[in-house]
Amino acid sequence: MWEILGGDLERVIITALEAAGAPEKTTRLVARHLVDNDVIGHHSHGVMRLREYVDAIDRGSLIPDARPRITDESTSTARIDGGWAFGQAAAEFAVDVAVRKAREAGVSAVTIRRVCHIGRLGRYAEMAAEAGMAAVIFTCGGGRGINQAPFGGLDRKLSSNPIALAFPSELEGPYVVDMATSAAAEGKVRMHRAQGRETPDGWLIDRNGNPTTDPRDLYDGGALLPMGHTEGHKGYALAFMVELFGGILSGGGVPGDPADSFSNDSVFIVLDPGRFAPIDELTGRAARMTDHIKDTRLRDPARPVKYPGEIEAAARTANRNEPIRLPEATRDGILSVLRDLSLPEPAALRRGL
Ligand SMILES: NC(=O)c1ccc[n+]([C@@H]2O[C@H](COP(=O)([O-])OP(=O)(O)OC[C@H]3O[C@@H](n4cnc5c(N)ncnc54)[C@H](O)[C@@H]3O)[C@@H](O)[C@H]2O)c1
Incomplete structure (x- = not known):
């Protein structure tokens, strides 16, 4: 290290x-x-x-x-052509457009296609929440970068298809869940390989469809398994829906298409919670609910219950310098x-x- x-x-x-x-x-x-x-x-x-x-x-x-550009829009929707710009730049552009439109219309949906790797989805969901919005993001691989087997299948058919959701909070950071629909992000398998570590059970199968903990097997024809291990039908079903929302809706690529490039085709759905109740009332109730959930007997007293997004918010504060x-x-x-x-x-x- x-x-x-x-x-x-x-x-x-x-x-x-x-x-x-x-x-x-x-x-x-x-x-x-x-x-x-x-x-x-x-x-x-x-x-x-x-x-x-x-x-x-x-x-x-x-x-x-390259610069992303809006190709088609209404008060509450926009279609963006990412122009093969850096994914981070294109995704920031998309979240800005989606937040602006949600402020006007109460809710917005913005799609993006022809976009390079956008990285960690949670950051874009956090940006929406920092602007006082709730957000849902679905991102697929544009028909390339296929690395996940469907539940019950042994071949790579889907990407790791992440989902992120965020909701504003009055706590250290917004509520955020941000996850691959496969058991783990492919990049995590790469990190295990780089460090010569085995991957946990339930992450991978090898090229013959056998369960494996050797990260190298993924790069030798193996596949990521859907999130949920024996209940992998849930991860798979979510991954499938991500192809519909991120790929089909955006006009991007989906599995089975001839795709020259990986593309993080996505939809950003943003909602202004203030249209439903005063924001202080919503975040106050959410904070009381969080306290209630955390107030539980613990399996391991050294590992308190966290709200989704707490680990990242606390790490950002603790590690900044x-x-x-x-x-x-x-x-x-x-x-x-x-x-x-x-x-x-x-x-x-x-x-x-
Ligand atoms: N751009 C892409 O194509 C792509 C593809 C796949 C994944 N990703 C990214 O990879 C990253 C990692 O994905 P992952 O599925 O391996 O995530 P993960 O398993 O590390 O975390 C999933 C979620 O669980 C939450 N979490 C973890 N421990 C928790 C706890 N004890 N209590 C409450 N919440 C907890 C985390 O905050 C996170 O939101 C994500 O940021 C995702 O956006 C990107």
Whole structure:
């Protein structure tokens, strides 16, 4: 493992993305997303993605200076063409449009297609909640990046198809659930592989359909299993619905389509809770409900019950000024990008543990 301060890490990512051809505003936005994901402990969607994004630019499947644009809209809806811009930039654009429209109309639905990897969905749901809105986001893989088997099947047929929901709160952070509909995000399997760790039971099958805990099997023809283990029908059914909401509704790609590129085709549904009751009344009731739920006997006294989103909110506060610990493989990935872009190795990347 090695460690680095978030500010130093952000500067390294900004420099690399600038050298790869991204405009300054975009580099700052993408770097902020990646480092924030590492700060809150979601390393699967942190700076380890730099190598993949720079490779996508090289292949021409990510256009670093592209801008998403609205192709069709009404008071409460919009369709956005992501233009193969950075997914983080396109998703921020979509959530801004959705929040603006929900403020006007009470509720909005905004789709986006032709969009590169948007990373951690929870951040966009949090942004809506920070603006006083409730939000639901469905995101698929655009017919490529297929890595999840349907419940009862042994072949890859779906993407890991995440869902995020957020609701404003008066607590440290908004209520947020943000999860793959597969047992875990693919990036988490990649993190296990990078650290030479086995994956938990119920995450994976190998190419022959046998259960496995070897993360390498996923990259050798295996598949992610749907969330829920023996009750995987629930994860699968959700993953299926994500293809409808994220892929079919957006006009993006779905499994079975000939898809040249991975695309995080999505729908952002945003709702103004203030149209239903005064916001203080809603968040006050939610806080009292949270207290009630947390007031329980515990299986393990060292592990209190949390509200959804609490772990990330607390980690963001606690870790903001702390060094971030990352696996060596992540540093190697960043260094390889810097070398390819003929950039010097910054001193901040030399510090080990
Ligand atoms: N862009 C993409 O294509 C894509 C695809 C798949 C997943 N992802 C992202 O991967 C990330 C990880 O997904 P995952 O399914 O592995 O998530 P996870 O299993 O780490 O967490 C799922 C959710 O459970 C909540 N949670 C965890 N422990 C909790 C507890 N004790 N009490 C209450 N809530 C708790 C978390 O806050 C989170 O919202 C997500 O951010 C997701 O958006 C992205």
